[in-house]
Amino acid sequence: MKKFIIAASISALIATSISCGKKSSDTSVKNITTKSGIEMVYLPGGEFTMGSGNAGESPAHKVKLSPFYIDKYEVTQEMYKKLELSNPSHFKNEKNPAEMVAWVNAAIYCNERSIEEGLTPCYDEKTWECNFKADGYRLPTEAEWEYAARAGTDSKYFFGADSKNIKNYAIYSKNSSGKPETAGSRKPNQFGLFDMYGNVAEWCNDFYTADYYSKSPEENPAGPAEGKERVIRGGSWNDGEELVNSTARSMDGSISDACILRDTIGFRCVRRAE
Amino acid sequence: MKKWTACALLALFSVIFSASAEQYNVIDLKSIKYRLLYESYQNGSWDIFMINADGSGRKNITDTKKIHELYPKVSPDGKRFAFSIDTGEGRERRRDLYMMNLDGSGKKLVAEHGREHCWSPDGRYIAFTKSESTRRFSFESWSTKGLFIYDTTTGETKEHVNKTLEHMYNLCWSPDGKYITATVLGGMGYRHTSIGIDVNSKKYVQLNVVGCRPEFSPDGSLIGWGKSDSEFDLAKIYMDRTVPVAEKDKFPFLSVTKGYEVYHLDWSPDGKYIAFAFGPDGEQNVGGTAHGWDICIAEIATGKWQKITFDGNQNKEPDWIP
Numbered sequence: 001m002k003k004f005i006i007a008a009s010i011s012a013l014i015a016t017s018i019s020c021g022k023k024s025s026d027t028s029v030k031n032i033t034t035k036s037g038i039e040m041v042y043l044p045g046g047e048f049t050m051g052s053g054n055a056g057e058s059p060a061h062k063v064k065l066s067p068f069y070i071d072k073y074e075v076t077q078e079m080y081k082k083l084e085l086s087n088p089s090h091f092k093n094e095k096n097p098a099e100m101v102a103w104v105n106a107a108i109y110c111n112e113r114s115i116e117e118g119l120t121p122c123y124d125e126k127t128w129e130c131n132f133k134a135d136g137y138r139l140p141t142e143a144e145w146e147y148a149a150r151a152g153t154d155s156k157y158f159f160g161a162d163s164k165n166i167k168n169y170a171i172y173s174k175n176s177s178g179k180p181e182t183a184g185s186r187k188p189n190q191f192g193l194f195d196m197y198g199n200v201a202e203w204c205n206d207f208y209t210a211d212y213y214s215k216s217p218e219e220n221p222a223g224p225a226e227g228k229e230r231v232i233r234g235g236s237w238n239d240g241e242e243l244v245n246s247t248a249r250s251m252d253g254s255i256s257d258a259c260i261l262r263d264t265i266g267f268r269c270v271r272r273a274e
Numbered sequence: 275m276k277k278w279t280a281c282a283l284l285a286l287f288s289v290i291f292s293a294s295a296e297q298y299n300v301i302d303l304k305s306i307k308y309r310l311l312y313e314s315y316q317n318g319s320w321d322i323f324m325i326n327a328d329g330s331g332r333k334n335i336t337d338t339k340k341i342h343e344l345y346p347k348v349s350p351d352g353k354r355f356a357f358s359i360d361t362g363e364g365r366e367r368r369r370d371l372y373m374m375n376l377d378g379s380g381k382k383l384v385a386e387h388g389r390e391h392c393w394s395p396d397g398r399y400i401a402f403t404k405s406e407s408t409r410r411f412s413f414e415s416w417s418t419k420g421l422f423i424y425d426t427t428t429g430e431t432k433e434h435v436n437k438t439l440e441h442m443y444n445l446c447w448s449p450d451g452k453y454i455t456a457t458v459l460g461g462m463g464y465r466h467t468s469i470g471i472d473v474n475s476k477k478y479v480q481l482n483v484v485g486c487r488p489e490f491s492p493d494g495s496l497i498g499w500g501k502s503d504s505e506f507d508l509a510k511i512y513m514d515r516t517v518p519v520a521e522k523d524k525f526p527f528l529s530v531t532k533g534y535e536v537y538h539l540d541w542s543p544d545g546k547y548i549a550f551a552f553g554p555d556g557e558q559n560v561g562g563t564a565h566g567w568d569i570c571i572a573e574i575a576t577g578k579w580q581k582i583t584f585d586g587n588q589n590k591e592p593d594w595i596p
Binding site: 083084085086087088089090092100105108111112125256257258259261263 | 364365406407408409410412414415416417441459460463464465466485486500502503557558559
């Protein structure tokens with residue numbers, strides 16, 4: 001009964017606090033399965049406060065997002081195999097998230113998955129520019145990632161203030177066995193998304209600059225126009241509380257260089273819903 | 275040769291060579307009797323060029339407009355070379371392995387989807403890997419599967435006895451013919467390492483070098499590799515030991531300023547020089563975009579180096595002609 005009340009409260013929270021969908025059916029979080037059998041979650045568009053007062057995450061600012069679909073799980077090695085793409089992972093296990101993924105290879109995966117499902121690829125593979133109007137898969141913007149991770153909450157963690165609870169929701173430095181684990185092996189957040197914290201840190205589409213929050217647009221911010229690093233979010237099996245949360249920002253330069261790939265970085269995909 | 279190598283090592287012990295800026299006319303290039311092949315992107319396609327060590331006499335020896343010739347590796351007798359041919363573009367691109375005579379005649383397919391090849395020291399065999407995915411093309415060097423040996427005498431190809439080999443690139447056959455070295459990324463339980471594979475058994479061993487693309491010196495006593503994007507290291511190597519490269523035997527050889535890269539080290543046939551590609555941040559993979567890259571030569575004994583091409587036309591993968 002207690003579980004039911006919590007779930008009902010969350011649904012009510014989601015239904016009431018997240019709005020802007022044009023149709024009434026668009027205002028609730030929904031699970032879907034894509035043509036190629038991948039589980040995603042539909043997130044209605046809405047407003048939230050992004051960032052915090054902490055250094056590197058400030059200023060906290062209002063962001064308004066359009067609805068989008070996001071993968072329920074981090075992209076696994078099995079999903080790579082289905083598309084017959086080279087799996088760069090250090091820790092081979094089909095049920096684990098793919099890691100050692102350079103940003104461009106994450107973008108290539110998105111394009112291949114789009115082609116597989118008859119959608120228009122978002123990434124230009126010569127310039128790596130993202131066409132946000134295309135209906136295919138892409139990496140989440142940093143704002144989309146944080147919105148999905150927060151799942152309607154306004155605290156550092158989606159499960160409340162006590163960091164001791166991280167172990168129930170994340171594979172991170174204090175409970176991992178020195179490597180990633182099966183995708184979805186911990187509890188999901190209130191949107192039903194697994195491993196938003198830990199397991200592998202997740203690439204976002206945005207270039208990284210430390211001061212972006214002070215000048216980002218309010219509606220659908222998509223990151224700086226250029227940069228040398230891309231944003232990663234959520235921390236990994238090798239990171240502690242400082243990165244394994246909804247607001248901590250991080251970045252990496254392994255855009256295309258195989259020599260500096262990390263076995264702590266993977267990704268999940270999103271797709272526009274309008 | 276061994277005497278000369280010992281002298282070079284003594285020099286290496288006493289001096290740490292480094293180069294933080296381009297240098298000109300610091301080596302007597304005209305005294306180097308060898309020529310080189312390299313890949314270059316000009317007029318919309320990749321071709322293979324031949325050049326004298328002093329930068330003179332450059333000649334396009336493939337000269338095709340719609341297909342890309344890349345990654346030349348010259349046979350030990352200096353008469354033929356094996357190379358990659360890329361056809362198609364984007365995800366439809368494919369890479370196959372060919373060989374031909376240095377004069378451009380006798381082109382022959384060695385293996386469909388073959389890549390990252392090298393010659394056996396007796397010139398009879400070509401070792402190569404294959405593209406891991408034939409669904410879509412990947413520029414990634416590590417996107418490979420298996421190790422195969424092509425017999426140039428019979429035209430037959432056999433897969434190496436170890437069928438678990440994957441994600442290897444930059445194959446290099448040891449001068450004694452017993453081992454093939456390669457860098458591995460995300461394969462065989464490794465994150466990123468370089469290994470030596472026994473040609474005739476399933477055994478392989480980590481070389482104990484951090485970085486990538488190891489290359490044997492002509493006498494097999496030394497190995498050179500890219501410690502990072504901007505550094506080459508050298509070391510004594512003993513393939514019969516459990517750890518072929520000991521920490522005490524490693525020497526920094528060459529480094530360049532941050533923002534620039536050095537890749538594709540190749541020893542001259544007399545072991546006195548190293549040819550390599552140098553340029554601003556770019557893609558080191560075969561056929562990768564590397565604007566401003568040029569071919570350079572470094573002298574082992576002094577650490578001095580200089581460019582021998584200056585057009586910056588993505589000049590990479592130099593290979594000496596014996």
